[in-house]
Amino acid sequence: MADLPTLAEVAAAAGVSPATASRVLTGSVRVTTSTRRQVHDAMSRLGYVRRRAPRGSGGRRTDQIIAAVVCEQTPRLFSEPFYARLLAGCEEVLAAHGVPMVVMTATPATSAIAAPPLVAGAVDGVLLVSARARHPLAVTLAASGIPVRCAGRPPDGVELPYVDMDNRDGGRQAAEHLLLSNRRAIATIAGPPTLPAARDRLEGFRQTLRDAGIFDMPVAYGDFSHASGAHAMQWLLQRAPHLDAVFAASDVMAAGAMQTLRRSGRKVPDDVAVVGFDDAPIARHTSPTLTTVRQPVEELASLAAKLLLVSVAEEGASEGNPVLPTELVVRESS
Template sequence: MPDVPTLAQVAAEAGVSPATASRVLTGSVRVSTSTRRQVHDAISRLGYVRHRAPRGGTGRRCDLTVAVVVCEPSQRLFTEPFYARMITTAEEVLTAHGIPLTVMTASSATSTIATPQLVAGGVDGILLIGARERHPLVVTLAASGIPVRSAGRLPDGVDMPYVDMDNHDGGRQAAEHLLLGGRRAIAAIAGPPGLPAARDRLDGFTRTLSLAGMPAIPVAYGDFTHSSGVHAAQWLLRRMPHLDAIFAASDVMAAAAVQTLRRAGRRVPDDVAVIGFDDAPIARRTSPTLTTVRQPVEEFAATATRLLLRSMGSSDPVRDNPTLPTELVVRESA
């Protein structure tokens, strides 16, 4: 049987001291980005897995703890219904197994605060939500050996099990609906380009338009908030005054676009059709009600949580990465 690589071997492979390698794994701020990259590259080459000290107790599931880690600032946790729906469902699944849930936020700016507790044995499993490119916590968790399941596809180059929505196909459905409705001056409000789900929604939308012979469309970028949707819609109206359709990567931004269009004297859907994404509660409260792409949020959270529990109860990681279907819901706005 081959020898199990040690932290000292990782340090030697990376050309750093064992103390520096250890600081990388615990998320210390006293390590440069280039050194972090060297250590994580060495971890990948050697196949190093961090061994955690056994926890006390009987080993029953009631001795376990799971953390939901949202890769966003804390204010987003309390203002966006998506996170509340995800966390509520995860808690229901865990409660049925007698496992308590800890909720943490870890934006890129605050990840160094959250990392030490997560990788030093403070939790037995992690449900990760909203992982983005170049997020330091994501890379550290991928190499930590702790059972982790991401709710959402991971950025390229990060090896971690996940559950995903078919965001690409959701974008396709939105584009086809607008084309079938005779819309031709089409624009999009995309989500953050570093978030795989946002990129997939935009890619599915624009590729479908391209296959139909439509040239490149104007794209404004938001961050799923109402204010970013307003600014994006204003920019699109300046760029394309006679636009007749907008696809927004979230219902909150779509509702903001509807409000902005109304203030500009444009009628929805008579002058401009609007399609959102999520089928959040706001989609049914907006006037007119939003046509949107529904993602099964509760099923999404439950599936990710159950697969995480399976990984926690097995010495072999559960590697399947299911993708759940999305569905266009036609209402009044398009």
């Protein structure tokens, strides 16, 4: 059996120093994007897999730990109901298997301090949540060899196993519902364009309108917060004062949009129909209650945790990338 390639050999193949290759592997922000790409290309060509040092004494370990890493700033973790639902679903499965879960956040700016313990053996597997384009931690984890499962599709160009919602089809369902309700002056409050789920929701919605002959849909972007939904709705009303429907990429943003519509004297749904996305608890408590696209958050969380445990037990087995269906839930706002 051939010897596994060393980090020094990876560095030589990439044309960089071993120290630079090591910094790439630990997610250091001091490495340029082009150098990072050279090193990861060399890792792929040589089949390099980082070997984690076992914790504790010899023998097969039973003290497994899973890290749930949310690629957001900490305040968002506690203010966005999606994360509470997702993490609770994951923890329920892991606890049933006797595996504790630690939760941490990692923005691009903090990836350099988040990556080393994850790839050096402090945990046995990583559940990666809300990784956006060019997130250095996602790139580092993809090359590390540690079992990883993404909750949601990973950014383009990053090869990691995942469980996802059919966000594109959810956008399609929202658009078809508004079209069947004879709405034609339709706008959208989209989520962050660097987040694959937000991009898929927008594309599914926009393509369905294009298929129906509507090509000039105004789009405002928010960050899934209530305030961003309210501000985006204000901008849309200035841009398209005669709009008669809006699709928001989250229920929290939809609630913010409805607040702005109410303050501007627009009645929902008589003047403007509103559709959200999530079927979060807030959807049943808005006035009027919110039509939305239900995503099975707890089911996704449970499946992602189970598949991650399989990967940990079988040293990297991936078990495919399931995509769960979304479902339109019609209430009073449309």
